[in-house]
Amino acid sequence: xxxxxxxxxxxxxxxxxxxxxxxxxxxxxxxxxxxxxxxxxxxxxxxxxxxxxxxxxxxxxxxxxxxxxxxxxxxxxxxxxxxxxxxxxxxxxxxxxxxxxxxxxxxxxxxxxxxxxxxxxxxxxxxxxxxxxxxxxxxxxxxxxxxxxxxxxxxxxxxxxxxxxxxxxxxxxxxxxxxxxx
Numbered sequence: 579x580x581x582x583x584x585x586x587x588x589x590x591x592x593x594x595x596x597x598x599x600x601x602x603x604x605x606x607x608x609x610x611x612x613x614x615x616x617x618x619x620x621x622x623x624x625x626x627x628x629x630x631x632x633x634x635x636x637x638x639x640x641x642x643x644x645x646x647x648x649x650x651x652x653x654x655x656x657x658x659x660x661x662x663x664x665x666x667x668x669x670x671x672x673x674x675x676x677x678x679x680x681x682x683x684x685x686x687x688x689x690x691x692x693x694x695x696x697x698x699x700x701x702x703x704x705x706x707x708x709x710x711x712x713x714x715x716x717x718x719x720x721x722x723x724x725x726x727x728x729x730x731x732x733x734x735x736x737x738x739x740x741x742x743x744x745x746x747x748x749x750x751x752x753x754x755x756x757x758x759x760x
Contacts, residue, residue: 598617602614616650619648620650623721627721633720633721633725634725634732635720635721635723635725635732636723636725636726636731636732636733637731637732638731639669639672639677639720639723639733640669640672641669641670641671641672641746642668642669642735642736642742642745642746643668643669643733643734643735644666644667644668644669644682644699644701644702644733644734644735644736645666645667645669645679645723645724645726645732645733645734646663646664646665646666646667646723646724646726647664647665647666647667647679647681647718647722647723647724648664648722648723648724649664649665649681649718649722650722663724664724665681665682665683666681666682666702666708666734667679667680667681667682668680668682668696668710668745668749670715670749673717675719675720676717676718676719676720677717677718677720677723678715678716678717678718679715679716679717679718680710680711680712680714680715680749681710681711681714681715682696682699682702682708682709682710682711683708683709683711684704684706684707684708684709685709686707686709687709687711690709690711690713691756692711692712692713692752692756693709693710693711693712693713694709694710694712694748694749694752695707695708695709695748696708696709696710696745696748696749697745699734699736699741699745700734700736700737700738701729701734701735701736702734710745710748710749710752712749712752712753712756713756
């Protein structure tokens with residue numbers, strides 16, 4: 579049964595949405611607006627999927643590809659898309675339609691022992707070094723990946739085989755150091 583067919587369910591959801599607005603009354607306008615936009619985007623996503631529509635994602639995603647991911651609005655110090663349009667991340671593994679992604683940042687990570695300096699990566703908009711934040715690696719559903727229209731196949735591919743191997747080795751070595759040898 580669709581929501582539109584159940585008046586009581588519609589009333590219940592409207593009440594929940596009203597309660598959300600009440601909860602946000604004492605929150606900064608920008609933060610509340612961004613949260614409301616996030617809820618709306620998730621609602622649009624659910625609507626598309628329930629109507630059999632698919633989100634366009636990059637083709638043939640593999641280890642070492644760089645994609646843009648919508649992590650969502652999260653809590654406290656968790657990785658969050660607050661005030662931004664997703665994050666770049668490097669794909670590490672795939673299981674079915676989920677991918678293990680490692681977020682990238684250009685913020686210098688001198689105090690983060692889990693960060694890996696990958697150097698400059700062609701295709702990324704920043705000209706600074708990129709750091710892989712293995713402390714924030716996580717599994718994500720394919721539908722969190724945003725298709726980047728400005729790149730062939732919607733993703734950034736490190737074309738130079740030597741550079742790709744260097745990047746993957748740095749990440750692997752840091753994972754070994756922090757998660758196995760420690």
